[in-house]
């Protein structure tokens with residue numbers, strides 16, 4: 291059984307549908323990329339997957355032993371107020387919160403997990419730094435390490451590379467690809483279709499046309515061809531590649 | 532030479548005066564209660580400031596004033612019985628209104644708090660049997676000398692409530708951090724953010740009722756906000772900020788009470804004045820440290 295199965299899913303806010311009739315599956319070990327224009331409902335979809343909002347219609351089924359609270363989620367915008375005092379260590383450790391239940395303190399094993407994930411993201415040297423004083427790329431690594439603490443199975447990343455420079459973007463993609471190779475299932479929203487096609491094995495395209503299938507199917511499909519063409523005309527996207 | 536002698540004897544005089552004061556139980560009670568309240572009110576300061584809940588704190592203190600005046604009119608021997616539940620109820624309501632995106636949260640809170648203030652004064656004015664009405668109102672707003680007339684029972688109630696606040700805070704410290712730092716992520720991993728927001732609101736209500744005795748309803752926000760803002764000038768991690776806020780608040784309250792006794796100034800405003808001076812010092816240290 292697939293980790294996530296969406297059946298005729300419609301997502302939106304307060305009864306207002308943003309994207310509808312979505313059907314897709316995420317299997318263990320997959321790397322799914324969600325693409326689509328601005329405002330097509332990509333973020334709304336992943337918020338539905340991590341149960342931040344309820345589906346408008348249809349359903350999301352979790353299978354293969356995946357629990358809804360075992361997904362590591364990286365939001366598109368993490369609005370951290372100016373001056374919030376929080377060290378990298380504190381933030382990464384907070385990724386273990388779902389493991390605690392009502393237990394008040396983190397265990398040694400959880401602290402070790404946080405330390406390991408910081409090591410994996412090469413941010414160990416930043417452990418005691420204030421989150422607000424890090425660069426955008428460093429902040430994303432911190433949030434990724436936090437998401438890793440929350441899961442051993444699946445990461446859902448909402449535009450993890452937005453606002454990062456090309457070099458850091460490439461590093462980020464490599465990091466995520468590495469995690470996928472270790473067996474973590476990846477669902478990533480991306481605007482950068484070239485990299486999506488390079489790294490992902492499945493594509494979900496939402497918007498005017500809806501497509502779900504493997505990468506090679508997508509490249510053959512009409513939706514894929516049009517989207518690829520549009521993006522390569524966009525000078526801004528061109529620069530990123 | 533003569534100057535230093537003068538200083539020493541002056542200091543000695545002060546110490547004499549203080550040790551004389553501390554011989555009285557009511558003075559010891561006052562200091563104990565002051566320190567306990569200061570500790571509690573500082574704990575949730577960071578969360579309050581960062582979650583934009585400070586307005587709830589402000590609104591609540593006015594509600595507490597309204598409920599307090601009802602209690603005063605009813606001539607209850609122990610007004611905690613209705614002030615505490617009343618304020619907790621208001622906290623829950625304010626939180627719900629604040630979260631409701633359809634109503635302008637701030638405006639609703641302003642309405643409730645100003646309404647409670649006006650209503651409270653109205654009731655006191657109309658029905659109070661007290662001979663010293665303006666004195667009563669003034670002490671509810673700015674904290675009273677009543678802190679100097681605490682009975683041992685009041686001290687015990689205060690100690691119990693403070694203890695509960697501290698224990699709840701310590702037990703839920705990690706959850707409070709998670710929900711304050713990033714509520715979206717917390718929800719995504721199944722943390723019951725609503726429940727913790729409610730817990731925070733209830734604890735705030737308890738703190739406000741406690742602090743009312745010390746500084747009065749108009750000055751409570753100062754007691755909650757200054758320690759947090761001051762330590763955020765210097766420290767950068769949640770833990771260090773929390774610990775320093777607690778120390779800051781306790782030290783300032785202690786000094787404030789001592790100064791107010793020596794100088795004969797009102798307790799509440801002296802504590803707040805001490806907080807402000809200490810805030811200035813912390814800002815200076817923060818700037819020198821090359822922060823902002």
Ligand SMILES: Nc1ncnc2c1ncn2[C@@H]1O[C@H](COP(=O)(O)OP(=O)(O)OP(=O)(O)O)[C@@H](O)[C@H]1O
Pocket residue numbers: 303308326327328329330331332333334335366
């Ligand atoms: N909290 C909200 N309440 C109501 N409507 C919302 C909310 N957030 C987003 N929307 C609307 O839902 C639609 C889809 O938004 P969404 O954030 O899912 O788009 P997206 O595909 O992620 O776009 P982008 O590529 O810009 O991130 C938009 O029209 C937006 O206006």
Ligand SMILES: [Mg+2]
Pocket residue numbers: 332333334366448
């Ligand atoms: Mg989005």
